Amino acid sequence: MRTVLRVENLEKFYKNKGSLTKAVNHISFEVQQGEYVGIMGASGSGKTTLLNCISTIDHATAGHIIINGKNVTGMKERSLAKFRREELGFIFQDFNLLDTLTGRDNIALALAILGEKPALIDKKIDALAAELGIKEIIEKYPYEMSGGQQQRVACARAIITDPSLILADEPTGALDSRSAEMLLNSLEMLNEKKKATILMVTHDAFTASHCGRILFLKDGKIFNELIRGDDTRKEFFLKIMQVVSLMGGERNHAV
Numbered sequence: 151m152r153t154v155l156r157v158e159n160l161e162k163f164y165k166n167k168g169s170l171t172k173a174v175n176h177i178s179f180e181v182q183q184g185e186y187v188g189i190m191g192a193s194g195s196g197k198t199t200l201l202n203c204i205s206t207i208d209h210a211t212a213g214h215i216i217i218n219g220k221n222v223t224g225m226k227e228r229s230l231a232k233f234r235r236e237e238l239g240f241i242f243q244d245f246n247l248l249d250t251l252t253g254r255d256n257i258a259l260a261l262a263i264l265g266e267k268p269a270l271i272d273k274k275i276d277a278l279a280a281e282l283g284i285k286e287i288i289e290k291y292p293y294e295m296s297g298g299q300q301q302r303v304a305c306a307r308a309i310i311t312d313p314s315l316i317l318a319d320e321p322t323g324a325l326d327s328r329s330a331e332m333l334l335n336s337l338e339m340l341n342e343k344k345k346a347t348i349l350m351v352t353h354d355a356f357t358a359s360h361c362g363r364i365l366f367l368k369d370g371k372i373f374n375e376l377i378r379g380d381d382t383r384k385e386f387f388l389k390i391m392q393v394v395s396l397m398g399g400e401r402n403h404a405v
């Protein structure tokens with residue numbers, strides 16, 4: 151298996167009026183191609199900081215992040231912008247679609263920026279929209295879509311460029327439970343059928359139970375790791391809940 155992401159001794163410290171917050175404190179882990187990995191932890195444990203460093207939005211204080219063989223920690227902003235476009239797909243809690251573009255054009259933009267031929271853009275979008283069940287809504291503008299529909303368009307936008315790694319930050323955070331489940335089915339499809347490698351931050355044990363592996367953060371460090379293996383989703387959910395309660399309780403979601 152190929153290593154898509156390698157995080158080595160990563161540190162991110164914030165200095166504020168003499169106090170030092172170790173938001174990410176010596177974290178190391180790897181993600182292999184085709185893995186679906188969740189990051190869980192209490193509020194303030196460093197999840198978003200870690201994801202922002204990996205997504206190259208934030209600069210690490212020390213350590214290395216290697217994505218698809220490229221060390222992003224040393225890259226300059228111009229190379230980083232190109233790197234993000236070519237190698238990463240993003241799914242945010244609040245969808246982040248452009249309001250002035252239809253769903254189709256939001257997805258198309260990601261491909262157009264990479265220089266894809268216009269004739270191929272529509273073909274690729276049509277095929278993916280059918281797989282994600284969003285064919286009927288992609289000609290709509292984001293404000294004409296439900297949150298769940300917007301998030302599935304965001305999924306399509308994240309995968310259409312065939313990125314090495316998809317980064318999702320609380321992707322179900324703004325969705326009701328039915329829309330969340332549809333979104334999770336879409337992510338599962340991207341992972342299983344399209345072999346997408348996904349790293350997802352979530353508070354929610356139900357959402358996390360769709361992953362193949364979970365890293366639990368506490369005070370900026372990896373506190374525990376769970377691997378789903380042959381567990382059913384429900385069995386994995388119960389194991390996740392055990393770790394969550396061991397760590398001091400979290401927001402929950404019924405199985």
Ligand SMILES: Nc1ncnc2c1ncn2[C@@H]1O[C@H](COP(=O)(O)OP(=O)(O)OP(=O)(O)O)[C@@H](O)[C@H]1O
Nearest residue numbers: 164166171173191192193194195196197198199200
């Ligand atoms: N810009 C900043 N300046 C100073 N401290 C920060 C900054 N950003 C984050 N922190 C601190 O770093 C720690 C980790 O924050 P982070 O947002 O990564 O946690 P989180 O696990 O994502 O939390 P949540 O689940 O609430 O989003 C917290 O103690 C936070 O207060």
